[in-house]
Amino acid sequence: xxxxxQHPSWVICKSGTSVKIECRSLDFQATTMFWYRQFxxxxxxxxxxxxxxxxxxxxxxxxxxKFLINHASLTLSTLTVTSAHPxxxxxxxxxxGERGGTDTQYFGPGTRLTVL
Amino acid sequence: xxxVTQPDIHITVSEGASLELRCNYSYGATPYLFWYVQSPxxxxxxxxxxxxxxxxxQGIKGFEAEFKRSQSSFNLRxxxxxWSDAAEYFCALNQAGTALIFGKxxxxxxSS
Numbered sequence: 001x002x003x004x005x006q007h008p009s010w011v012i013c014k015s016g017t018s019v020k021i022e023c024r025s026l027d028f029q030a031t032t033m034f035w036y037r038q039f040x041x042x043x044x045x046x047x048x049x050x051x052x053x054x055x056x057x058x059x060x061x062x063x064x065x066k067f068l069i070n071h072a073s074l075t076l077s078t079l080t081v082t083s084a085h086p087x088x089x090x091x092x093x094x095x096x097g098e099r100g101g102t103d104t105q106y107f108g109p110g111t112r113l114t115v116l
Numbered sequence: 117x118x119x120v121t122q123p124d125i126h127i128t129v130s131e132g133a134s135l136e137l138r139c140n141y142s143y144g145a146t147p148y149l150f151w152y153v154q155s156p157x158x159x160x161x162x163x164x165x166x167x168x169x170x171x172x173x174q175g176i177k178g179f180e181a182e183f184k185r186s187q188s189s190f191n192l193r194x195x196x197x198x199w200s201d202a203a204e205y206f207c208a209l210n211q212a213g214t215a216l217i218f219g220k221x222x223x224x225x226x227s228s
Contacts, residue, residue: 006159034215043206043218044160093159097213105216107152109159 003027004096006108013084014116021079021111023094029074030096034105038091050077084115118143120207122219129197130227137192137222139207147209149190151181154204166190202226
């Protein structure tokens with residue numbers, strides 16, 4: 001149990017376009033999902049906290065108009081990178097905590113974004 | 117400030133040898149503590165976690181970790197390393213319902 005999926009697993013796009021990444025909890029409901037960004041050979045940095053039915057909470061320095069987060073249901077959160085630029089190229093990982101569970105977060109497999 | 121420190125950036129261990137990866141934390145109270153493993157280009161897999169109770173916790177793949185409050189440490193151990201254990205290891209902490217705070221990670225290489 002406790003499986004989190006992400007789609008797509010990798011994406012290449014042109015500079016200026018927008019890309020949507022989906023994060024789904026497959027076998028549990030997640031009130032809260034988290035979005036992280038990871039640069040090569042580095043640790044995970046929290047971008048935002050996504051709460052079902054409310055606005056996401058962004059970390060300092062993360063542009064909320066550039067990284068749009070929607071958490072429309074208890075099993076789906078989406079991250080849209082708007083007007084992507086090469087510096088947005090990164091590995092994006094989501095995690096989800098089981099509603100009413102033991103506060104363990106389960107991670108998706110990640111999405112590799114390359115902006116040309 | 118809340119933080120996680122993994123002092124060793126890169127460790128090389130011979131196959132069959134024992135392993136200890138260090139993790140120290142700074143937190144106002146006793147946090148929830150986790151160890152995750154990440155293979156290249158993959159997501160994170162939970163190895164083990166500590167919430168409360170017995171300070172020695174057992175995880176998957178033969179790993180264990182010991183919580184030492186006096187040392188603010190949560191070191192990961194394995195008695196005999198396999199080549200498939202080569203990966204990036206992250207120590208992390210949080211409180212209930214909050215985002216994880218990660219250490220910078222330790223890269224484990226296994227030599228034959």
